[in-house]
Amino acid sequence: xxxxxxxxxxxxxxxRIGSLLFCPACGTLLDLPRDEQDEIACHxxxxxxxxxxxxxxxxxxxxxxxxxxxxxxxxxxxxxxxxQDGEAAKDRDPVAQEKCQKCGHIGLSYKEMQLRxxxxxxxxxxxxxxxxxxxxxxx
Numbered sequence: 001x002x003x004x005x006x007x008x009x010x011x012x013x014x015x016r017i018g019s020l021l022f023c024p025a026c027g028t029l030l031d032l033p034r035d036e037q038d039e040i041a042c043h044x045x046x047x048x049x050x051x052x053x054x055x056x057x058x059x060x061x062x063x064x065x066x067x068x069x070x071x072x073x074x075x076x077x078x079x080x081x082x083x084q085d086g087e088a089a090k091d092r093d094p095v096a097q098e099k100c101q102k103c104g105h106i107g108l109s110y111k112e113m114q115l116r117x118x119x120x121x122x123x124x125x126x127x128x129x130x131x132x133x134x135x136x137x138x139x
């Protein structure tokens with residue numbers, strides 16, 4: 001006995017790209033279902049898709065660190081610890097991407113010390129990594 005037509009037909013569900021659903025008949029983007037809706041009607045062809053198609057859709061998002069500029073990230077790029085042989089340099093001064101006044105080399109190690117009273121700024125001591133010239137600034 002041959003199988004009946006109704007048992008061999010397969011239901012085509014909406015096409016999914018990311019978290020968006022598209023009508024399988026005409027390719028139109030389907031609206032999000034409202035809380036009380038059981039079905040979503042396609043505005044183009046009228047085909048009805050069950051609202052349950054939107055349930056449990058996994059969503060993955062990707063972004064680049066450079067996609068969202070940050071003043072904190074920019075400041076962090078100006079000050080960095082020296083790295084040698086893949087390990088963070090311990091017991092070494094941090095390096096600021098500043099220009100040496102004597103030789104023009106970019107990269108000065110620095111130390112910050114509180115030499116004046118607590119309600120005044122600190123003093124920063126710079127040392128050129130190339131020529132060893134030392135300068136200081138009061139903050």
